[in-house]
Amino acid sequence: MGLEKKKATISDIAAAAGVSKATVSRYINGKSDLMMDKTKERIRTVIELLDYHPNNAARSLKTKKNYQVGVMLSNIETPFAASLIVGIGSGLRQRGYEPLFVDCHDSIEEEGKALASFLDRTVDGLIVSTIFMENPALIKASCDGCPIVLCDRFVNNYAFNVVSAEQEESMYRLLLHLKEQGYTRPALFTLPWAGNSNRQRRLEAFRQAIAALYPDRAREDVYLFEAGGGAEDQLERFLSQLPPGEKPAVVGINSEATVLVYRAILRCGLRIPEDVGLCGSEDWNWDSIMNWATLLTPSITTIDVPTKQMGCRAAERLVELIEGGDPTAQVITLPCALSPRGSTQLRGGTERIDR
DSSP, rough: OOOOOOOHHHHHHHHTTTOHHHHHHHHHHTOOOTHHHHHHHHHHHHHHHOOOOHHHHHHHHHSSSSOOOEEEEEESSHHHHHHHHHHHHHHHHTTTTEEEEOOOOOOOOEEEHHHHHHHHHSSSSSEEEEEEEEOHHHHHHHHTOOOOOSOOOOOOSSSSEEEEEOOOOHHHHHHHHHTTTTTTTTEEEEEEOTOOOOHHHHHHHHHHHHHHHHHTOOOEEEOBBTTBBBBBHHHHHHTTTTOTOOOOOEEEESSSHHHHHHHHHTTTTOOTTTTTTEEEEOOOOOOOOGOHHHHHOOOOEEOOOOOOHHHHHHHHHHHHHHOOOOOOOEEEEEEEEEEEOOOGEEEEEEEOOOO
């Protein structure tokens, strides 16, 4: 007969991490704001190694909570959503909450149904990557007392807690890199942005960086296309309008747009970076061995969005709200790294290799 596996306790975690039981309890309950980062990391590591799971049935009787969180994602099929799921799931489970994920299929109607369902089952809170910036139903749910944290996207006319990535500084650094490499005509290639606050913020960041770094530009180069097609037509339109001597570069608004433009460039028989530079935001956040930007030839210059960290931080903030933390709305903005690679290096320089 095999030995029965002993279930880990808070005392076990405290002993292994070298902290008090009270410290572990504060971490699990989302009250770790004043802890040192190395302490939080040590506790997190021990929890994972010991496969610790709180007894939610006993906790529910004591606290009147069910330790379930509704997670509403605009489109769960994207690699971006997959990275968010990993971060949110890890962040919630480490604190004793179970995520309930729902795909809203890029439909405001489906999002409304999911919201109603979660409120009916009295989840302890919601993490939402919303479909649309105009969202009275979500505002009402918050006004009625449901703790809500928005992930990556904003809602107009209401101060939600939001965890997102910064846009302006990283876009400025990207366009400065293009200018230093000799590109004279950057253009933004974007999927539809109506209702999508993240794409609108990136578009505005591009416009601001262009105004600062290319002040003599007579026109703004922003090209809209659909995921199902149109990138090649827009690329040909952009290049056909360039006067002699211009050196063009394309900035993809997200990973999907950048990959679609990469395919369009190849189909047009153009060389990267000699004929046209290519770069964009990398928001899939896959592990380095599967980083799409380094698997292409040449590897693609990217703004690296910390998607998993975004999901984990959203989970942490929601637990803080659920457990009675400061309810003041916060906009938590995570920094993005710039990874210059071969797709924009006309003049050489050090390429970051993630392989």
